Amino acid sequence: METLGALQAQDLAAFHAQHYGPQGMILVVVGNVEAAQALDVIRDKLGDWQNPQQPAQPTLPAVATPQKPTYTSVAMPGKSQADIILGVLGPERKSADFVAASLLNSILGQFGMMGRIGAVIREEHGMAYYAYSRIEGGYGPGAWKVIAGVAPQNVETAIELAKDEIRRITEEMVSEEDLADNQSYFTGHLPLQLESNEGIATRLLLMESYDLGLDYLINYHDMIYSITREDLLEVARRYWGGEGYVVAIAGPNGHDG
Template sequence: MMATLSPATWRSLPGPEDITRVELPNGIVVLTRSNFNSSSVVINGYLPCGSLYDPPDKLGLAGFTARALMRGTARYDFQALHEALESVGASLGFSANVHTITFGGRALAEDLPLLLNLLSTCVREPTFPHDQVERLRAQLLTSLAIRAQDPAEMAELTFDALLFPDHPYGRSEDGYPETVKSIRREDLEAFHRAYFRPQGMVLVVVGAVAAEEVIAQVNAVLGNWLATPADENRIVPPVAPPRQTVRQHVPLPDKVQTELVIGTLGPKRNHPDYLPASLGNNILGQFGMMGRIGEVVREKAGLAYYAMSSLNAWMVAGSWEVNAGVNPANLDRAIELIREEIRRFVSEPVTEEELSDTQAHFIGRLPLSLESNAGVAGALLNMERFQLGLDYLQRYPQQVLAVTREQILEVARRYLDPERLIIVSAGPPAEG
């Protein structure tokens, strides 16, 4: 019999009753949920200005800008800012993806005003000191050099470029050595001036602070941030699935293992297909010993060190892919076995037992993921980012139980075509 959450547990999940959502007059959306069982507080959020806005010759600019925000501000130099955090055991950091510059931090509840003040000065008043920019550039170039020798990273990078040709999703968010070298301090200033705005910013606060106090504190430090809307709101174009199978190998001398990525497009995060696809993906290559693919390719055939599938869903599209680490001599056989499993997956429904076990797994892990302030903050941020609704977590168990074997098969057939896949490997040069 499948384990499910009791009605009492469902009602205890974060929902409209205990999540406060407020939009400030300047356009900042604040979501908060109190948790007085913890003495700490977590902040999470984003600004809507990611690598989508990178010029083609300066790819990596959004990420460079995000990482430079804490290198010096109008009120703190690099050392003073980090000493302010360390003196109270707090943390704060920034990063970038295609759509957003994201941030996250944590502190004791009593230090939330400090954390919010540091967040404010970083996003509103960065000074991009020349010496710090050059130090950061050296670090970024070192990371890119390490990436160039990492088979898994290079396979994924090439896979994205082939699956999303001439598209923001197909470009490296970290940029490339030549583009990072071309970025100047003035470019960071211009990017910040053009795209950092309160409109569209989302800030989540979870922890031992009352909702009204959170709103008052956020309003005190960010409510007076006024700026006109950005000059442009770039639209991410739609993506077409592969028309045929494309295979490419990235040769990396002196490597002994080959990393493999096989896949195609998947549903975007807020599409009705996402949940059936997610349950199906768990059966295909996640559950237990990495699902059907792990069972066949790794356990039975012994062709891979690991083999698993993943569903990556974003704002306008996603990817559905299988990743494996194999001995180069086993590459072709591993590819064929994976394609055979995909053919099987789209030819017949999953079993009742597979579906029941996966549903129980999805429902059972939900409250575990919400045990920490960080887990709740991440969930609230995704609910806002993908417009899932404040009652999403409370509806989630019922939605999972409503998915049928037939729905999973239908969605799998809609996205997974065994004859139209992107196949990328990276590792020792192919012989012959």
């Protein structure tokens, strides 16, 4: 809050002048417009845009994977709920195993009522307001994490239940049914994402930003169905097989882990 309060309008203008420019920009146009017409408008509005101050796209430094569990806790007096995040470094978006990791993440904590994590922590034990997992890949490794909101007295138990499910995906192949259900979900959900101009534009931007290739959507069905149970076990062990996970807790009481 102190940092935000100290910002002035000229600070924002200076940041914009230095960092915003046409270099590396990707512009996607989807809708009832001819390509030539769209290009004419773009050239008219942006054709002379230059910014010599704009820095080159930085090379992201390598991120070291923690070698042992790390716990961080923030006490927030007055809060009735404790929020937990347990995570590891996941793949980059353009990594060859990102799609397999995403499919496994769906099984772990997304599909149906939030996958295995939701089934165990929320449904079987009734101790979570919400419980799911999420994978985030960008130009560098993203977080692959389990997220849960629980009553403060259930923090330790919820963490152990989550770790049990994570351990399970690193030790056992998922069932053929789980794999088939999630493959069907991934391929069936894609057409829904492409029903709007915004959805198509978002996918095109993703494909261009991460060099996935303009045939990415054409090959998507075969890509999903080429993933095997063995692939999912391998990707689980690659990212979740060690002890280098991080646990962050925010709630009314501090937790030492």
